[in-house]
Structures are given as C-alpha cells and as structure tokens.
Amino acid sequence: MAIEKMQKFHLITFYGKRDTVMEQLQDFQQIELFSAENYHKKTDSFFSQMQEHPEADKIENQVGNVSWALSFLEQYIEKPGMVQALRKPLRHYTLRQLSEHANTFDWQNVYSDLRQQDKRLRTIEQKRQELSLKEDELNKWQYFDENPAILSTFNETIGLLGTVPNTELNHLKEEMRKLQHTYLEIIHQTSTTSYLLLLFLKEKSEEAHDILNEAGFQEYEYPYEDKPAQVLKQTKEQLQQLASEEKSIKTRLKTQKNNYENLGLVAEYLDGLLMRVNANKYLLQSNYTMELTGWIPAKQTEQLDQQIRQVAGKDYFLEFTEVKEEEYSQTPVLLKNHKLIKPFEGLVEMYSLPQYWELDPTPFMTPFYALAFGLMVADFGYGLLLFVASALAKYLLNFKPAMKQNINMFQICSVPTMMWGLIYGNIFGRQFSFQLLSTDSDITEILVMSMIFGFIQIMFGLGLKFYLLWQKERAKLKALLQAGAWMFFLISVAMIAAGMVLVPDTSLQTIGIVCLIASLVMIVIGGSLDGQTVIGKIGSGLYSIMNITNYLSDLISYTRLMALGVAGGSIGAAFNLILSYLPIPAKFTIGIVLFIGLHGLNIFLSHLSAYVHGIRLQYLEFFNKFYTGGGRVFKPFKSSEAYVQVISERKQEQEDK
Template sequence: MNMAIEKMQKFNLITFYNNQDAVMEQLQDFQQVELFSASQFNKQANAFFSQMQEHPEADKIEDQIGNVTWARDFLTPYVEKPSMIQALRKPLRHYTLRQLSEHAHTFDWKNIYSDLRKQDKRLRAIEQEKQDLSLQEDELNKWQYFDEHPAVLATFKETIGVLGTVPNTEINQLKKEMGKEQLQNAYLEIIHQSSTTSYLLLLFLRENQEEVQTTLSDAGFQEYEYPYEDKPAEALRQVKEKLHQLVEEERSIKARLKAQKNNYKDLGLVAEYLDSLFVRVHSNQYLLQSEYTMDLSGWVPARQTEELDRQIRQVVGKDYFLEFAEVKEEEYSNTPVLLKNHKLIKPFEALVEMYSLPQYWEIDPTPFMMPFYALAFGLMVADFGYGLLLFVASALAKYFLHFKEGMKQNINMFQICAVPTMMWGLVYGNIFGKQFSFQLLSTDSDITEILVMSMIFGFIQIMFGLGLKFYLLWRRESEKLKALLQAGSWMLFLVSAAMIAAGMLLVPETNLQSVGIACLIISLVLVVIGGSLDGNTIIGKIGSSLYSVMDITNYLSDLISYTRLMALGVAGGSIGAAFNLILSYLPTPAKFTIGIVLFIVLHGLNIFLSYLSAYVHGIRLQYLEFFNKFYTGGGRAFKPFKSNESYVQVVSEQKQQQGEE
C-alpha cells in the first residue's frame, strides 16, 4: 500500500432495478464511494445491460432547485445576518440526508416561494410607480405657485393664456420684446426659475397672436400642456401623498421579508436536499440496466469494503451481487487519490494539494515535507513572542469559535508552526524584537553562523529529497540502475562538495579536501552516465548526458535559495528591534499611553509581514527546491458520491450516531 495514500479498490454492484433509489440514497449517505461508468468495470456487461436513461425527475428537480435558490437569493438582502464572529461562535449544525428529506417534505417551501414571487412583483411595481411619481413631483414643484387651474386659460375669449418655458439666456430679451408698444397689452410672469430654465405664464390679446408667437419662437419658447385635473399645488400634494403611501407599503413589505430569517434558513436546508437529490438522479449516467436489474461501479477505499457490503445489505437484504477488484498498474493514472495522515500531519495536506496531488503509484510527500516546512517557517520568523502569540491565538480561536474542516486544518497548521517559531526564538534570544540576556545565536553578531546553518538545513532537505527519489526508483525492478546513477550520483556529488568545503574551512590539515575532489569527479562521471539512460539514440544519450551535468547550477542555486531562511529571520528581528528603539525615545508618560498603542500596531504589522513571508517562502522552498527532486504529482482527487454541501454540512447517519455516543 502506498505510503499515506489510501489503497483503493473497484467495486461492481448488481441488484434489482426497483432498488435503485434506496441504493443510491444509501451510497450517498455512506460518502465513501466514487462512481464511474459500470461499463468500464466489465466490458462484457454491454451484452446484458444497456445505458440507463436520464432520470424522469431530473428536469423537475432542477427547476425546483432554481426556484428555491431564487427565493434564498431574493431574501438575502433583507434578512439580517450575524457578523462573522457571531456566526463562528455558533456550533456547526450537521444534518443527515434523512433529516434533510424530512424537512423538505414537511416545510411548505412552495407556498413561500409563490408568496415571495408576489412580493417581488409588487416591489418592482412600487419602484416603477415611485419613479413615475417622482417625475411628476419634480414637474409640479415648478408650477405649484401658479395658484389657478391651468384649464382656466382655455376659457378666455379675447385673451390667450399659455404656460411654457424659455432658456434663462433668453428671458431678458423676451421681456424687452414683450414690452414693445405693439405688444403693450401682453402679460409675462415668471412662475419658477431654475439654473437654466424659466417657467412662464403668458397672457396676450388674440389680435396679437401672430406677433407674440413669432417673438416666443425666436426666444425658444416651449409650451407646456398641463395634464392634471387639480391645481398644481393640490396635484403636488396628492402626488406626495401617493409617494408616502408607496414608501410605507414598501417599508412594510421589506419588514415582512426581514422577519423571514427562519424561512431563509429552512430554504437552505431544502436547497441542500434538492441538490443532493439532483446528484443522485444525475448519477444515471454511470449506471447500466437490464429489464429487471441495475449495474453500478465505483471506487472505494480498501478499508471500507466490508462496510460498503454492510450498507448495501442494509437496504436490499440478500438481493444483490457485490464484487471487488484490485487496481491494476495500468489503471493507476485514473485511480483517485485520497490522502491519509496523522492528525499532526494532516493540516499540511492543503499545501500539497495547492501544488498537485500525488499520483496513485507515488508516495504522499506531506509527512516528509511537514517537518521541513514547520522548521523553515519558524526559522524565518524566529521570535518567541510572535510564536507564543500565534499559538495562543490559534488555541483560543479553536476553543471559542467553530470552523469548517478546511479552515480548522489551516489554523492547526499555523499552531503547529508556532512551536518551531518559539524554539528558534529561544535560539536567537528574541521576544517581540527584544533580545534575551542569553543567546545561542545572535542576529547581530552571528550572521555567518546563521547563514551556514541555513545552508546546512537546505543541504539536509535536498539530500532527503534525493533519498526519496532513490527509494522510489529502487523499488521498481527496472529502475534500480537509475536509482544509483540519477539519484545516488547527485547524493555523492553533494556529499563530495560538503567534504571539499569542510576540508578547506574546518580541517585544512587533513586529506578530506583531496578525498572530496576525487569523489566529486566520480560523481560527475556517474551523473553523465545516468543522464545517458534517458536518451533513446546515440545522439539523444550524448545530449541527455551533457544536459544532466548542467543540473550542477540548479543544485547550487537550490542551496543558495535557503539563505532566505537567514535573511527573513534576521530582517524580522531587526525590524522588531528598530520599532522598540523608536518607542524607547518616547517620554515615560507617553510610553504607557500612546506607546502601548504604537507597540501593538507596529509589532502587529511586523507579525503579519513575518508570517506572510514565512508562509509564502516556505511553500516556495518545498515546491521548487524539494518536490522537484522526487515528486511528479498530477493525481486526481477522490470525489465521494455525496451532497455538495453548498448550504449546510451533511454527515452520514453512522457518523452522526458515533458523535451522539
């Protein structure tokens, strides 16, 4: 069995067709199988079975999902939601498929959906009416001081009365024209004036109509047709009253929507149930059927085979045939990968998944990466106070708050990394940028020693990666020579380089340097030979050999990359010390007032930057300097046949019973 990767088996189940719904629901509740087309398990099955047709309820269920989703989305802006902290303080609620089904069949969500549609339609109508009334209000505001009904203007016999507008730039000229002798009986009154337009009442004799209209036309006059029955002021009052009524109605509707907090939550449960139901009916694409039976296949972890048999027997009795098959080597590339690690290592699986899951035939790099990543993380922060703060904050967060599994594992990872951070903080003698009286290594005077230590750390991890490569190649019967020449040769090269450095710097009076040079030459010869194994032709073998020698620069650059462990650790400590120095210049009263605030803010900034740098550069070292020595990746994640958990956490009945116990 592959290290830290669940061993998988294929299974094939044949049972009566009328058991389909019960079996699929049981498998979905089990949450430990991944389905694939049953025709892939046994090619001869096509002689007895045919592809199952689309489930007749699929379209109906999809429409229902759309309706429930719309209802939740519609309520989202109105329903008051708890703050992030309030939400995290509440324990996570877990539901089984049976509980979701019972809720969906007892909760009258269809009537709620219908009512919400009506409310939505009314709100849209209110919004349109408000816009129309707002335009009317704006229009009437300009004529409200005309204290007569405009219809009276049409009753004059000898006189013509009109309402209209002219640009402000023309008003003075219009007054001047209207004041001429031939128009001396005309009357002009400005009812309202905005920044650009004047709103006018004009009265003039019918016998002067032609002259007046020419004058008005020259001034850009636009006649206004009054559309209301009442006087402008009264019409304005009525419009405002209607607007007020609409606002009150809208407020009342939104208040009722805001009060539907429980319905919002219950709709989420219904949506989860329908989503799980759609997953089940959509699984018909994997199933085969005959006149009386159905055939389905999938992947299951080997340790769950007996439990799978029990789950099937629980719903169909003895009316089934269940067969298991080992995974063949040619099927490795398509076999799903499910990692399994100790609880201290599991939080680091997310880092591997960010890069790529291992292929089924590989080893899981998580347990090998975890100690190096944690130590490197601590070395790049290297402050006892920062590490203690992270450890305590993580512990308090897990104790008082309730996180989903993914976030909880991330918090666990940072809490684990806090331990080596405190350890290296003690080595450097740093606590919140202040140095202890005792120090194993000083970031001020022992820079060279810290640099050498970082390089040694990198040397060990690279050698470890090559050791894993040697192991992976050696365990294949046909790859043992490659293990010696492509992994062993580089291990000898690095050891030889270390011997030469030690002979030059530590024990120059010995023959260690000469021995190292001889071993280095032998390793390079082996590297060239090992490189030729990848070529298929003479020219290809020569090219591969020369190219393999160029990896010398890669290994040297890999070692140099580990100097960032020293650089970031020293930089973070120096920045923290600089902040403390700045605060030391404050007067004594200020140190205990604004000084405390500055201490928290400045060190908070340094903590954030230190942890961010350690997180990112720690990942970089694993991906580029460690993984490329032995790790291929490209595996496919195990996707269990279960609910998508878009709204709530769904657990199997067995797990819920275990939790209750």
C-alpha cells in the same frame, strides 16, 4: 502516511430498489461513481444506459426555487457578525433528517409568499420611479396657482407654458416687450433653464411664435386636471404610502430568519436528491436490474457491503477488484496521514495532488516546512501568541473541517517558532540574557545554518527520487546516475567547502575535487539515458550539466530563512527602541497602544512571509526533485454541504452513544 488504497466496486441489484440503494450510497459518503459502461466491455450486451430520471426536471426547478428564496431573504434578514457566526455550533443532519424536514416544512407556501412580496416590491419600486419623475416635474410648476387648462379658454389671448435656456431669457424679454399686450412670468428657474408663462394676443400669434422659436422655447403640455400644487400634494402622499408599504414588507421579511434557516435545510436536501437522480448517467439497466460501479477506499469495502445489505437484503451482487496499473491515471487520490501531518495536506493540494502511483509528499514536507516557518519568524513571543490564539480559536469558535485544519497547521508551526525564538533569544524584539545564536553578531553562522538546512532538504528530496526510481524494474540505472549522481555531486561540494573552511590542512578538499569530477561524469551519463539517438544522448547528457546552476540557486534560496528571521527580529527591536524614547507617562498610555499596534503589524508580516516563502521553498526547491503531481481528487458521492454538515447514519449513532 500514504495515499489511500483504492478498489473498484461493481454492484448489481433490482431496479425497484434504485432509490433506496442510491440514498444509502449517498449516506455512506465513501464512494465515487463512474460510468458503468467503462467497467467491462460485455456489459452493453445485457444492460443499456439508464434513462434520465423522470423527476429530474421537477427537482431541478425546486432547487432553483429554493435557491431564489434564499437569495431573496438574504437581502433582508439580519446577518450575525463573523465572530457571532463562528460561535454558533455547526449543524449536523443525516439524509433522513433532511428528508423529514423537507417533507414537513411547507416551503412551497413560503416560496410563493416570497414571490408575491418580491413582485409587490418591484411594483412599488416601479411606481416610485414614475411618481418621482412626476414629482420632479410638478416641483417646477407648483407656483403656477391656476389650472393650466384655463389657458385654452381665452377668446382673444393665447396662453403658453414652456421653457427656454437661461442664456436666451433676456433676449426673449426684450423681443416680447416690443409686441404690444404681452405678458411673461418666470414660474421657476434652475441654473440652466427658465420655466415661463406667456400671454399674447391671437392677432400677434405669428410674430410671437417666431420670437419663441428663435429663443428655443419648448412648449409644455400640462397633462393633469387639477392645479400643479394640488397634484404635487397628492403625489407626495402616494410616495409616502408606497414608502410605508415598502417598509412594512421589508420589516416582515426581516423577521423570517427561521424560514431562511429552514429553507437552507430544504436546499441541502434537494441538492442531495438532485445529485442522486442525476447519477443515472453513471448507471446501466436491464429489464429488472440496475448496475453501477465506482471507486472506494479498500478499508471501506466491508462497510459498504453492510450498508447495501441493509436496504437490498440478499438481492444484490457486489464485487470488488484491485486497481490495475493502466488505470492509475484515472484512479482518484485520497490522502491519509497522522493527525499531526494532516493539516499540511492543504499545502500539497494547492500545488497538486500526487498521482495514484506516487508517494504522498505531505509527511516528508511537513517537518521541513514547520522548521522553516519557525526559522523565518524566530521570536518566542510571536510563536507563543500564535499558539495561544490558535488554541483559543479552536476552543471558542466552530470552524468547518478545512478551516480547522489550517488553524491546526499554524498551531503546529508555532512550536518551532518558539523553539527558534529561544535559540535566537528573541521575545517581542527583545533579547534574552542567553543566546545560542545572536541575530546581531552571528549572522554568518545563521546564514551557514540556513544553507545546511537547505542542503539537507535537497538531499532528502533526491533520496526520495532515488527510492522511487529504484522501485521501478527498469529504472535502477537512472536511480544511480540521475538521483544518486546529484547526491554525490552535492556531497562533493560539501567536502570541498569543508576542506577549504573547516579543515584546510587535510586532503579533504582534494578528495572532494576528485569526487566532484566523478559525479559530473555520472551526471552526463545519467542525462544521456533520456536521449533517443546517439546525438540526442550526447546533447541531453551535456545539457544535464546545466542543472548545476539550478541546484546552486536552490541552495541560495534557503538564505531567505536567515534573511526573514533576522529582518523580523530587527524590525521588532527597532519598534522597541522607538518606544524606549517615550517619557514614562507616555510609555504606560500611548506606548502600550503603539507596542500592540507595531508588534501586531510585525507579527502579521512575519507570519505571512513565513507562510508564503515556506510554501515557495517546498514547491520550487523540494518538490521538483522527486514529485510529479497531477493526481485527481477523490470526489465522494455526498451532499455539497453548502448550508449544513451532512453526516452518515452510522456517524450519528456513534455520536449519540
């Protein structure tokens, strides 16, 4: 239970074996590359930076094409529901299987066909918009049952089509009526605009146009040859044809689920291939050889040697070196823990990975977090439901590894939840006939227990700090006066409290006060060790006393263990009380629904609160006692696994046996 020990590896082999070696390293999935220039200073006298891979641009374009095809198809294929998707087994492929699939599946033709269909759909959409505008225009003139071109054939009369605002229509009618031999017909009318046909004599043209301009008349130029109704009918038929064609194309696209899945495999292959060719930035080359370096877990060194030997034979040089202390800040971090501890690694990663030289806080945090989670829910029924739900989810559904670890974490936390539920005697808000602690009458005892829990965890954190400082050659005094002094202070406070409450007639309180004074002196001296000058040492020593408030507030923070546990139980009991007032017929009908709904809400809120506040206690009250963080995650040279799970040949062989 610690941080995986890392080593650096240095590999030199013939340049002609580059592609097979890089593919083998990617299949290995247990190394992280870094620039070979950083390995040793003399390298550049023999090697030079490797040039960009000649296929890099081509492969990058292929990745873009396949990604576009997947995004395009995703709009149309039927997507399974969440449960249905999780029921499907995870697909596992090796790099070789992905390569074979990419080389046999004619994805270029699929991509080309999808491009053509996309282009046609865009053309249809553009044409539809044009025809829709045309239809909207013709809808307003369809009741003019003549070809508007006839208006330009009159000898003595001028005919116009156009629009005026409705507010000017009556005024326009009156003014046109004053002219002799005029005609005004309303073809169509909306809430704001009137569409008109106007006829008047050519000899009255000037007066008529003045009247029309005053009314805000806008002349309409009819652009079509046939009557509006005929053109409108043709337009609607064209729209129907486009809709039918679009529906046919989308129906064909919906049937391409197999192509979508196959394109996902191609995308995974190309992503891994692009990663390999882009790895040139880490490599050095000479006339005949190539050099690469990287990080590897120490326990995998022998296996790496075997992997390279499979493709390079004896034509390679492989060297492993230990990580030096000055390289700790650049060394990637990979956590290794027991299967019961591993699910809690995600909580540490959310905060920050430990640095390579640090302790992994996961195994030390796990029991405290699980117990705190149980204390804040503290209902046997809620814990049992969480345990069963987690077990069924893992059995019936197929999750990715990260999600499965989260479910494992909640399943582990359900055990202390049931344990504290038995101690409190709670099951779905009801109380057992036996209770070690009652959330109704033993509030003070539960509060004290929560404080003791916090006291133990804080002392444990300080103990870890003491251990870490003691391991350093020049920090043993700090271990005693910075970590040890605060442990002494907290013990002194506990002695005073015990002397006041538990054994008031003894000298324990007096001893505690003496120890408290001594611990404060030690704290001041310990704080002064961080100062650089005499004044600085005095200032930092006195300032360290201010941390008393921090430690007291840390202890008080653990009262949330009592508050949330009692609150959840009280809310559950309140729900049960409300349901008890229902008449008997209602209890076995709507009462069952209400019971499930109300307790379901309380379960969700209780577990969410326990999850969030449990994390807060670890991050703020525990980690700050000994933990620095800031480590860099180990990034293995492997595929991104965006579409399928990519496993090594070795793992595939083990599964086949």
